[in-house]
Structure formats: structure tokens, C-alpha cells
Amino acid sequence: MPHAKIRKAVIPAAGLGTRVLPISKALPKEMLPIVDKPAIQYIVEEAVRSGIEDILIITNRNKGVIEDHFDHVPELEARLASSGKDDALQELNGITRLANLYFIRQKETRGLGHAVGCARSFVGAEPFAVLYGDDVILGDDPACGQLCRAYEEFGLGVVGIKEVTPEQILRYSSLKVENLRDNLYRVTDMIEKPSPDKVLSLFSILGRCVLPPAIFDILDRTPPGAGGEIQLTDAMLALARTQGMTGVDFTGKRYDMGNKLGILQATCEVALRHPEVGDDFRKYLKELAATL
Ligand code: UTP
Numbered sequence: 250m251p252h253a254k255i256r257k258a259v260i261p262a263a264g265l266g267t268r269v270l271p272i273s274k275a276l277p278k279e280m281l282p283i284v285d286k287p288a289i290q291y292i293v294e295e296a297v298r299s300g301i302e303d304i305l306i307i308t309n310r311n312k313g314v315i316e317d318h319f320d321h322v323p324e325l326e327a328r329l330a331s332s333g334k335d336d337a338l339q340e341l342n343g344i345t346r347l348a349n350l351y352f353i354r355q356k357e358t359r360g361l362g363h364a365v366g367c368a369r370s371f372v373g374a375e376p377f378a379v380l381y382g383d384d385v386i387l388g389d390d391p392a393c394g395q396l397c398r399a400y401e402e403f404g405l406g407v408v409g410i411k412e413v414t415p416e417q418i419l420r421y422s423s424l425k426v427e428n429l430r431d432n433l434y435r436v437t438d439m440i441e442k443p444s445p446d447k448v449l450s451l452f453s454i455l456g457r458c459v460l461p462p463a464i465f466d467i468l469d470r471t472p473p474g475a476g477g478e479i480q481l482t483d484a485m486l487a488l489a490r491t492q493g494m495t496g497v498d499f500t501g502k503r504y505d506m507g508n509k510l511g512i513l514q515a516t517c518e519v520a521l522r523h524p525e526v527g528d529d530f531r532k533y534l535k536e537l538a539a540t541l
Contacts, residue, residue: 252404255378255397255459257371258301260292261364262382263309263355268508277312279382281506283515284523288506289315290344291385297348299394301378305351305371307364316352321345360478365460366468376400376461379481384456385515388501392457399433399495400459406488408436409457410496411503419443421453422482424489426496434496436489441482442475452496454482455503464488 266273272281279289289306296304308315322341329338351371355364365379378393386392386409396407413421425438439454440447458481467484474480488494502518505511520530 251401253376253401254300255376255400256301257303257305257375258296258299258378258380258393259305259307259365259368259372260289260296260380260382261307261355261361262289262312262315263307263358263364264361264383264507265358266383266507269506269512275311277308277315278506279312280314280318281512283385283504283506283519284526287315287318288385288515289382290318291387292380292382293319293347293350295386295391295393296378296380298391299378299397301348301393303349303351303371305353305368306382307355307367308352309355309358319344319347319350360473360476360480362468362471362479362481362484365481366465366479369465372462372465374462376406376459379458379460381456383505383507385504385506386456386499386501387504387519388499390500392499392501392503395499396457396459396497399497403495405492406461406464406485406494407459408454408485408494408496409499410434410436410452411455411498412451413453413455415448415451418448418451418453419445421455423447423449424452424454424496425449426452429495432498432500434498436494436496439482439486439489441480452498454485457499458485460485461488 262279266278269278280287306315326338353367355367380393392409396409399407422439422441423443424436426434426436429435438449464484467487471479471484474483504515521527
């Protein structure tokens with residue numbers, strides 16, 4: 250029996266981005282470019298390709314530029330139209346029509362769990378997807394859509410998971426999992442930033458989840474955890490332990506735009522595939538590599 254179709258998504262984008270300072274001082278890390286598009290546009294496009302219709306972006310007082318990116322710029326559009334730059338004009342107009350976008354500000358930076366809690370009235374009584382604003386995942390089958398299908402099949406909260414290295418797991422979340430079939434797992438326990446003796450497995454939650462609306466009451470009761478922040482993982486733990494959650498080891502390549510190396514990897518790999526600059530960039534990279 251299929252469960253509800255996921256129609257709404259939340260993109261938390263109100264973090265301080267301390268790992269990518271100084272660029273994130275005045276420029277939101279979610280607006281960092283991957284060749285010619287900001288990270289958050291790739292994420293919105295993934296949500297749209299996953300069948301999402303309404304998207305709430307959680308911002309804060311320094312992130313108005315995110316809202317501007319998805320809006321019209323009449324004087325720029327008029328200039329493109331009058332100079333016959335139809336392709337650029339079409340692309341710009343396409344960005345404004347991607348989805349129904351909504352914005353709300355997280356008034357204090359109290360953690361990812363607190364940011365998701367700001368979405369309560371937008372979400373209402375439906376299950377919804379969460380796409381972390383600094384995690385870009387590129388692939389033919391959108392990662393968010395893979396999680397939505399798992400929700401429709403099992404009717405439980407879903408987390409996007411991947412195996413990480415023993416060093417990374419200490420900075421991420423660690424999950425207790427049992428394989429269901431193929432890339433699907435049952436998740437029954439989790440811990441955020443475990444000490445080495447508390448690691449449950451090398452599977453970690455990366456960048457995407459689908460949550461039932463019951464998460465909001467749980468978040469209201471969740472005290473600050475690791476780093477003094479309200480951790481979404483701590484709230485999801487309550488779901489995992491009571492009802493269980495589904496883990497999807499999604500296909501697609503994830504780029505962590507909240508970390509300097511991740512930004513460089515994304516730029517390099519997307520540039521190599523880019524229709525306009527890909528060939529020249531490949532040539533340049535080969536020449537450069539020969540000198541290393
Ligand atoms: P991160 O923990 O990766 O973001 O949160 P951060 O706090 O900006 O990172 P550092 O450690 O300071 O570099 C994952 C996602 O949750 C959002 C972030 O914008 C990011 O997209 N977030 C985090 C919020 O929206 N609000 C918060 O209070 C914290």
C-alpha cells in the first residue's frame with residue numbers, strides 16, 4: 250500500500266559556515282558557485298526533479314541574496330532581451346519559475362534541528378523532505394526522489410546514508426543499520442559526533458531526509474546536544490528507536506559545500522562536464538597536472 254506522496258521540501262540555509270570563513274562572512278556558503286550556478290540552485294533543481302512542488306528555504310538576516318537569486322531582475326532581463334541574448338534570458342527566467350519558493354528566517358542560529366523546527370507551519374500535517382543547504386548531490390536519479398520513493402513504500406522517516414571513513418564518522422552521525430534489500434536499510438539507532446567507543450557503524454546521514462510531521466513535537470522537546478546546538482539527529486533518534494527509519498544508500502555524488510576541499514572538488518568535476526568550458530578546462534587541467 251503506497252504512502253503519501255512527498256510534495257514539500259525544506260532547505261535549511263541559515264548556518265554560520267564557520268568552516269569556510271572568510272568567504273562565508275558576507276556571502277552565504279549556499280551561494281558559493283559551482284562553475285556558474287550557486288550551490289543552492291543545484292539543490293532546488295534536485296528537489297524539483299524529485300517531484301517537489303513547494304520549497305521553504307530557511308535563511309537569516311545575512312542571507313537575503315539567496316532570495317534575490319530566485320527573483321526577477323527587470324533591468325538585466327530588459328538588457329538581455331534588447332541585445333538578443335535569448336538563451337541567457339531564458340535561463341534567467343527559468344530560475345524564477347523552478348518551484349513555489351517560500352522563505353523564513355531562523356532568528357537565532359541554534360542548530361539544524363532548530364532550523365527545521367522553523368518550518369512547522371509551512372509543513373502542516375504532511376511528511377516532507379529536508380535537503381541540507383550545503384550538500385550538493387549530483388546524479389541522474391535525484392537523491393531526494395530516491396528517499397521520497399522509500400517513504401512512499403515503507404511509510405517511515407527516511408535518511409540518506411553513505412559509508413564514510415573511520416576519521417570522518419567522529420565528526421558526522423553514526424547509524425545502527427540492517428540491510429533490507431539492495432541499497433535500502435532499516436535504521437534503529439543513531440548518535441551524532443560519536444566518541445570512538447560509541448561508533449555504531451560507518452554509515453552516516455548525509456544531506457537528505459524525509460520526515461513525518463511528528464518530528465516537530467519531538468524537536469520542541471529536544472534539548473541542545475553536540476556543540477550546544479539543537480541537533481536534528483537527536484530528534485530523529487527518537488523516531489529511529491520507536492518506529493524505525495529507512496536508510497537509502499543513495500546513488501549520486503555528494504559534494505560538501507561547507508568545507509573547502511568539497512567546494513574545490515565540486516568546481517573541478519562540474520567544470521569538466523560543462524558544455525561551455527569543459528573541453529578547455531580539461532586541457533588546462535592536464536597541462537597543470539603535468540607540472541605537479
Ligand atoms: P552545518 O552544521 O553543516 O552548517 O549545517 P554550519 O553550522 O553553517 O557549519 P559550520 O560548522 O559553522 O561550518 C547543515 C545545514 O544546516 C543549516 C546550514 O546552513 C547547512 O545548510 N543550518 C545549520 C541552519 O539552517 N541553521 C543552523 O542553526 C545550523
